[in-house]
Amino acid sequence: MAKLIKNSFSADLVRQAKFFKALSHPARLSILQYLAETKTCITGDIADELPLSRTTVNQHLKELKEVGLIVGTVEGVKTNYCLNTQAIKDFKSSAISFLEDLNIDTINCKK
Structure with a gap:
C-alpha cells in the first residue's frame, strides 16, 4: 500500500477521491463530454451549450479546474476552456488500476 498521510489514507487514495468527487455531478460529466466532443478548446461561455445557468456552470468549471x-485561460473578456488531456490520461490509468486492485473475481458473497 502507498505511503499513508496524516488521515491514515494514502496520498494516491486522497488524489483519486478528489478526481472522483469532481466527476460526481452529471453537469461536470456533461462539461467534459462537451469539451471532448468539440475536439478543440472553447472560447466563450460554455453555459450557452448546457441547460444550466451561467453561475452553475461556472461553479462546475471551477471544480473541474481545481x-x-x-x-x-483568460483571453480578453472571455475564457478559453480545454481538457487537460494528460491529467485525464493519468486519472484514467489510476482509476483503472484502483478498480482492478479491488479483485472482485475472488469474492463469493451470496446475494
Whole structure:
C-alpha cells in the first residue's frame, strides 16, 4: 500500500477521491463530454451549450479546474476552456488500476 498521510489514507487514495468527487455531478460529466466532443478548446461561455445557468456552470468549471481536468485561460473578456488531456490520461490509468486492485473475481458473497 502507498505511503499513508496524516488521515491514515494514502496520498494516491486522497488524489483519486478528489478526481472522483469532481466527476460526481452529471453537469461536470456533461462539461467534459462537451469539451471532448468539440475536439478543440472553447472560447466563450460554455453555459450557452448546457441547460444550466451561467453561475452553475461556472461553479462546475471551477471544480473541474481545481483538480486539473480542465484548464481555463483568460483571453480578453472571455475564457478559453480545454481538457487537460494528460491529467485525464493519468486519472484514467489510476482509476483503472484502483478498480482492478479491488479483485472482485475472488469474492463469493451470496446475494
